[in-house]
Amino acid sequence: MDAQLQSETEKTFKGLYHALAPLSEQQVNTVPFAGSWTAGQVTEHIIKSAGGLNHVCGGPGIAVDRAQDEKVKAIRDLFLDFSVKFQAPDFIVPCNGPHNKEELLTSLRQVEQEIGQLAATTDLSPECALFELPGFGKLTKFELLSFVLIHAQRHTRQLENISRHLMS
Structure with a gap:
């Protein structure tokens, strides 16, 4: 695996687990403030956004004449700019719940x-x-794969904000 x-990956998922850890089952399903998703919905959104990775990465690849990580910095700069707001595409919009915390953690x-x-097993350059x-x-x-991690990092911050709000 690329170091x-x-x-x-380890850093991203450690952050996700840490953000969810203090929340009770009830808090996972509590809207923390107007206009927000619940922690369960945010987590479901992260899981849905990673759906189909095996299919996409295991599918056909197109050889390119560029570094395999050329677009990572631009993706990181955009998605970790918290002043930019995004509208989730319909296929990764979470349901209203309720969400089971253990099932979410298992899926993560x-x-x-x-x-x-x-x-570890795929040529990542195409x-x-x-x-x-x-x-x-x-x-x-x-x-x-980097995008999936960056996207999860963006929403880890959202989970941390939700957790802080619910714990205060």
């Missing part, structure tokens, strides 16, 4: 394992023929 990707662990397995990220076009498999 950078492995480190990023599965996503973490899936990323690790793909990173572009994914089956996926395009709006504004960025086709991503290499490395960039796609």
Whole structure:
């Protein structure tokens, strides 16, 4: 596995688990303030956004003449700019719940394992023929896995804010 990707995966999921840990089952399903998703909905959104990684990364790849991580900095700069707001596409909008905290944690662990397995067994340099990220076009498999992690990092901050609000 690419050491950078492995480190990023471990850091990202540690942050997610840490953000969810203090929340009770009831708090996972509590809207913390007007206009917010619940912690359960945020977590479901993260899980849905990683759906199909095996299919996309295991699918056909397109050889490229660029570094496999060329677009990662631009993706990171955009998605970790918390002044920018995004509208989630319908296919990753979470349900209203209720959400089961243990089931969410189990699903997060599965996503973490899936990323690790793909990173360890897949050539990450080709572009994914089956996926395009709006504004960025086709991503290499490395960039796609990095995007999933960056997206999760963005929402980890949201979970931390929800947790702080519910615990105060």
